[in-house]
Amino acid sequence: MAFKVGLLGLGTVGVGTVEILQNPAQRHPLLQDVVIHKVGVRSLDKSRSITVPTDSLTTDLESIVTDPDIDIVVEVIGGLEPARSLMLKAIEHGKHVVTANKAAIARFGDEIFTAAAEAGVYVLLEAAVGGGIPVIEPLKQSLCANRLNTVIGIINGTTNYILTRMQLEGGDFADILADAQTLGYAEADPTADIDGLDAADKIAILAALSFGGRIKLPDVHCEGIRHVSAVEIAYAEKLGFVIKLLAIARRASETTDQLEVRVHPTLVPKSHPLASVNDVYNAILIEGDPIGQVMFFGRGAGAGPTASAVVSDILNIAALLTIGHGEAKQVDGKPLLDPLLACSHQHYCAIAPMADLVTRFYARFLTKDYPGVIGKLGTCFGDHDVSLESVVQAGMRDGFAEIVVVTHDVREGNFRTALEEIQALPTIATVASVLRVL
Ligand SMILES: NC(=O)C1=CN([C@@H]2O[C@H](COP(=O)(O)OP(=O)(O)OC[C@H]3O[C@@H](n4cnc5c(N)ncnc54)[C@H](OP(=O)(O)O)[C@@H]3O)[C@@H](O)[C@H]2O)C=CC1
Ligand SMILES: N[C@@H](CC=O)C(=O)O
Numbered sequence: 378m379a380f381k382v383g384l385l386g387l388g389t390v391g392v393g394t395v396e397i398l399q400n401p402a403q404r405h406p407l408l409q410d411v412v413i414h415k416v417g418v419r420s421l422d423k424s425r426s427i428t429v430p431t432d433s434l435t436t437d438l439e440s441i442v443t444d445p446d447i448d449i450v451v452e453v454i455g456g457l458e459p460a461r462s463l464m465l466k467a468i469e470h471g472k473h474v475v476t477a478n479k480a481a482i483a484r485f486g487d488e489i490f491t492a493a494a495e496a497g498v499y500v501l502l503e504a505a506v507g508g509g510i511p512v513i514e515p516l517k518q519s520l521c522a523n524r525l526n527t528v529i530g531i532i533n534g535t536t537n538y539i540l541t542r543m544q545l546e547g548g549d550f551a552d553i554l555a556d557a558q559t560l561g562y563a564e565a566d567p568t569a570d571i572d573g574l575d576a577a578d579k580i581a582i583l584a585a586l587s588f589g590g591r592i593k594l595p596d597v598h599c600e601g602i603r604h605v606s607a608v609e610i611a612y613a614e615k616l617g618f619v620i621k622l623l624a625i626a627r628r629a630s631e632t633t634d635q636l637e638v639r640v641h642p643t644l645v646p647k648s649h650p651l652a653s654v655n656d657v658y659n660a661i662l663i664e665g666d667p668i669g670q671v672m673f674f675g676r677g678a679g680a681g682p683t684a685s686a687v688v689s690d691i692l693n694i695a696a697l698l699t700i701g702h703g704e705a706k707q708v709d710g711k712p713l714l715d716p717l718l719a720c721s722h723q724h725y726c727a728i729a730p731m732a733d734l735v736t737r738f739y740a741r742f743l744t745k746d747y748p749g750v751i752g753k754l755g756t757c758f759g760d761h762d763v764s765l766e767s768v769v770q771a772g773m774r775d776g777f778a779e780i781v782v783v784t785h786d787v788r789e790g791n792f793r794t795a796l797e798e799i800q801a802l803p804t805i806a807t808v809a810s811v812l813r814v815l
């Protein structure tokens with residue numbers, strides 16, 4: 378039995394996918410039953426590192442998603458449109474969909490999964506989060522017996538690559554970003570990586586799967602790495618931390634159903650398992666009851682790793698088709714979907730305001746070098762219940778005394794109010810940096 382794939386996109390991930398499908402030896406035998414029927418691209422003239430039959434290449438992507446011969450549409454063009462419309466049309470035409478497109482799923486997941494449930498088809502997205510790391514399928518299946526509490530991840534390969542190289546070798550941000558683009562890690566528009574938007578899309582998807590409800594993307598607090606300077610990386614190092622762009626989703630407290638869902642650069646203690654996740658590697662640490670902590674680690678971007686996830690989704694669908702998806706069990710004339718593989722959440726999760734977040738903070742101040750400055754800082758913080766774990770007067774910078782503070786766990790709203798008062802003190806020249814600490 379041959380299952381026909383319509384591939385939308387032949388860029389980094391599309392090429393990686395073709396490479397696996399064209400080389401089935403020593404992989405799962407089911408791969409031999411999967412054939413690439415058509416490939417949709419923007420330009421027919423572009424030179425490609427792989428060869429596909431010229432009569433399968435087309436710029437008419439609509440003809441792929443409506444082709445009655447195609448069983449599975451693989452969407453790896455990226456972006457919002459026409460990716461959204463093409464996926465919806467494929468579903469409407471009874472095709473299963475595999476996508477790596479976290480941006481489209483994070484924004485249009487409701488519409489896409491509702492349409493898929495209506496049509497009795499699967500939309501699988503293992504490649505959309507953590508590239509090659511299996512994390513979507515484990516959340517849906519292997520971990521489904523757990524009450525999950527926390528998901529913390531390094532889930533953007535480009536920023537992890539940049540931060541790692543900044544930490545290890547200094548180096549110019551723009552040059553390092555250019556390397557990440559050459560290696561195929563970055564999005565078509567790398568601001569999605571640098572400003573944390575790609576990680577926000579991914580944590581919204583992970584939170585929805587972990588906590589059983591949809592997430593409104595604007596509810597995800599999102600900060601990127603533009604303001605992480607070499608100075609902060611050096612201070613973090615001295616204090617026993619590394620700086621990572623973390624994406625965090627967790628229950629805000631035992632007593633409410635509210636979640637925290639946020640992305641921001643974070644000082645991570647060097648002893649923490651996420652601290653040693655470097656370069657393009659991603660890792661997702663999940664905590665649940667009764668499993669405790671479990672961590673997934675691997676390459677979060679790049680052609681081969683991402684294609685590994687795409688092809689595993691194709692094979693999952695091929696396996697279901699092999700045993701006769703839709704032929705045996707039907708409800709209202711529609712094929713019954715495996716409830717552990719399909720997405721069927723209806724309600725939206727409530728997200729706690731950032732002001733209520735309880736966390737540690739790092740802050741760096743430039744002050745006039747008068748006696749009593751540290752005391753004034755301490756008083757402002759103390760007035761707002763912000764207790765300090767360490768205060769270091771580190772030296773002079775640009776004629777100002779540099780003071781670095783790390784707090785205990787405090788309420789973010791209180792910390793920000795104290796910071797406003799501190800900023801207004803005549804002795805304070807600048808609040809040079811504020812970062813959260815894990
Ligand atoms: N790169 C990575 O490491 C990862 C990427 N992803 C996701 O995978 C998806 C694809 O990424 P990637 O492979 O890097 O992207 P690329 O930019 O490398 O490739 C995009 C492909 O889609 C084609 N394409 C784009 N728009 C259109 C259009 N309107 N009509 C026809 N063809 C179009 C392009 O055609 P042409 O070649 O003719 O220009 C190209 O072949 C994205 O959603 C991305 O977020 C997920 C995980 C990792
Ligand atoms: N641009 C993304 C690619 C994978 O999703 C990243 O850098 O992680």
Ligand code: NA
Binds near residue numbers: 504507508509510513
């Ligand atoms: Na994955």
